[in-house]
Amino acid sequence: MNTRRNTRRSFLLAFVSLLIMAVPAFASDADLDREMRLAAMIGDTETVAGLLDQGADVNSGSTFGKTALMDAVEGGNLDTVALLLSRGADVNARTVAGCSALTFAAENGHYGISALLIERGAHVHDRTRAGWDALMISARYGLREIVEQLLFRGADPKAADKDGRTALMQAAAKGYPEVVALLAKHGAAIDARDNEGATALIIAADNGHPEVVKTLIGLGADLNARDELGATALMWSVSHGFGEITNMLLAHGADPNLQDNDGTSALMEAVSSHHNAMIRPLLEHQANPALTDAQGHTAADLARASDNAEAIDFMRQP
Numbered sequence: 031m032n033t034r035r036n037t038r039r040s041f042l043l044a045f046v047s048l049l050i051m052a053v054p055a056f057a058s059d060a061d062l063d064r065e066m067r068l069a070a071m072i073g074d075t076e077t078v079a080g081l082l083d084q085g086a087d088v089n090s091g092s093t094f095g096k097t098a099l100m101d102a103v104e105g106g107n108l109d110t111v112a113l114l115l116s117r118g119a120d121v122n123a124r125t126v127a128g129c130s131a132l133t134f135a136a137e138n139g140h141y142g143i144s145a146l147l148i149e150r151g152a153h154v155h156d157r158t159r160a161g162w163d164a165l166m167i168s169a170r171y172g173l174r175e176i177v178e179q180l181l182f183r184g185a186d187p188k189a190a191d192k193d194g195r196t197a198l199m200q201a202a203a204k205g206y207p208e209v210v211a212l213l214a215k216h217g218a219a220i221d222a223r224d225n226e227g228a229t230a231l232i233i234a235a236d237n238g239h240p241e242v243v244k245t246l247i248g249l250g251a252d253l254n255a256r257d258e259l260g261a262t263a264l265m266w267s268v269s270h271g272f273g274e275i276t277n278m279l280l281a282h283g284a285d286p287n288l289q290d291n292d293g294t295s296a297l298m299e300a301v302s303s304h305h306n307a308m309i310r311p312l313l314e315h316q317a318n319p320a321l322t323d324a325q326g327h328t329a330a331d332l333a334r335a336s337d338n339a340e341a342i343d344f345m346r347q348p
Contacts, residue, residue, distance in 0.1 A: 063090035070098035070114065073107030078114065088119050095125035103134045103143055111143055121150045128158040136164035136180070139173045144180075154185045161191035169197035169213065172206035177213065187218035194224035202230040202246070205239035210246065220251050227258035235263035240274045253284040260290035268296045268312070271305035276312075286317035293323035301333045301341045309344045319345055 066086040069077040078098065082088060091097050099119040102110040111131075115121065124130055132152040135144035144164070148154065157163045165185040168176040177197070181187065190196050198218040201209040210230065214220055221229050231251040234242040243263070247253070256262055264284040267275040280286065289295050297317040300308035313319070319329050333341035 059085060059087065062086040064092075066090070067092060067096070067098045067101050070107065070110050071101040071105055073102065073105055073110050075107070075110045075113050078102075078110055079117075082117055088114060088117050089123060091123070091125070094127070095123070096129075097123050097131075099123065099131050100125070100129070100134050103131045103140065103147070104138055106138065106140050106143065108140075108143055108146070111146060115146070115150050121147055121152045122156065124156070128156075128160075130156050130164075132156070132164045133158055133162070133167055136168040136173065136176055137171065139168075139171065139176065141173075141175045141179065144176055148179070148183050154180055154183050155189070157191075161193075163189060165189070166191060166195075166197045166200050169206070169209050170200040170204055172201065172204060172209055174206075174209055174212060177209055181212070181216045187213045187216050188222070190222070190224070194226075196222055196230075198222070199224060199228075199230050199233055202234040202239065202242050203237055205234075205237065205242055207239075207241040207245040210242055211249070214249050220246065220249050221255060223255075223257075227256065229255045229257075229263075231255065232257055232261070232263045232266060235272070235275050235279070236266040236270070238270060238272050238275065240272070240278060243275050243278055247278070247282050253279060253282060254288060256288070256290070260292075262288055262290075262296075264288075264296050265290060265294070265299055268299045268305060268308045269303055271303070271308065273307055273311075276308055280311055280315040286312050286315050287321060289321065289323070293321075293325070295321050295323075295329070297321070297329045298323060298327075298332055301329045301338055302336055304336065304338055304341075306338070306340045306344070309341060313344070 062081050062084055063086050066078055066081040089097055099114045102114060121131055132144060132147050135147055155163055165180045187197055196218060198210055198213040223229055231246045234246060254262055264279045286296050297312045300312060322328055330345040333345055
């Protein structure tokens with residue numbers, strides 16, 4: 031895999047180098063700008079400097095507003111980034127999608143570059159068109175060092191994107207318990223809700239991340255919080271057959287008899303989805319098989335309706 035990636039990168043470098051060498055002496059300003067961005071992309075600092083000396087605009091952008099600085103940042107080319115900044119590159123320029131040099135650094139895990147950008151005045155609160163700031167992006171990718179760096183520089187751990195998801199929720203969704211704990215330590219709201227009413231615990235349970243669930247439980251997350259469907263973390267875990275998470279939630283006191291907006295309980299969900307391994311722990315933690323859903327069906331009724339013979343046997347046991 032690495033060999034293939036390196037081969038593709040070598041090909042790109044060679045191709046871009048040929049394009050740069052092909053620039054005629056009478057190139058227009060637009061040509062110079064384009065070639066400068068290409069040189070920045072591959073970290074050819076010497077060529078970038080030469081093109082700037084010839085009159086290239088350090089802050090020129092592509093059709094999508096991407097500048098040479100952003101190209102250099104995305105490629106992890108620290109020397110080129112430093113040169114561009116020294117020659118007047120706008121550290122807070124934005125693409126048409128609202129991306130900045132700092133969000134590119136956060137997305138690609140370039141810790142040293144992000145530190146330099148912040149030192150040169152990069153705005154830690156700027157957001158992309160999707161509403162993501164650098165903290166949310168680095169949390170989503172589990173980049174603990176950059177998350178810590180941004181928090182130290184004043185990034186807001188309570189900020190949310192257009193879907194109402196905070197950096198902590200992003201980390202929970204992708205399975206990064208250390209990042210979740212770090213954000214909580216710096217004031218992130220554990221039980222904040224996104225636009226669908228989901229908390230970080232619900233999100234982690236739904237995505238099957240037991241270590242994140244464990245971390246959130248330890249931080250005091252509300253085990254019985256409900257989303258806009260009325261579903262709890264336990265219901266989502268059971269619906270996917272996540273045994274480790276289900277057992278963990280039950281062991282720490284999650285209520286197995288809560289029902290969602292359709293009257294479905296965790297036991298009914300286990301039966302209907304044929305996740306029969308969930309039935310025994312639910313019953314052992316006092317799940318009530320006599321509960322009825324909005325249609326008046328019990329868990330046993332649902333087992334018969336779905337031809338779940340194993341579940342029917344469970345229901346018959348005293």
